[in-house]
Amino acid sequence: MKCRLGCAACCIAPSISSPIPGMPNGKPAGVRCIQLTNDNKCKLFGKQERPAVCINLKPSEEMCGKTAKEAYQYLEELERDTITTAKLFC
Template sequence: MSCRAGCGACCIAPSITSPIPGMPEGKPAGVRCLQLDEDNLCQLFGDSSRPAVCRRFDYDRELCSDNREQALRILTEWELATR
């Protein structure tokens, strides 16, 4: 399976410590990435300026589960567990 279009959970729940265009210090956990558009799609997808950590993140059934709400909950739990 591939990423669910319009999910965006991986662009909200985890912290990202590398620079993101418009967010030079990265982003804290739970903060919506500035590059996530109103349809919850990454505006940098396929762009060389997309952070490496974002390029490496891919759909994983264990993390993304069956819907966006579950993905947000699971990713938030994992973020809290890895602090």
């Protein structure tokens, strides 16, 4: 599956704990990545500075859904579940 152009749900919904150029402390969940253009394209795509989590995230029907809104909701839920699970093991 290929990314849906202009979606950018994966660049907004999840948190990123590693540094991003322009965001040295990473990115909180729900915050638009500073590396997104106005038309929702990644300025770092294909570049060495792109965080490993972004490089390794592959689009899937489950994650992307049928619309950008569905993708955002799925990733938002995944973020919440990840935080809840992490708290259980701390």
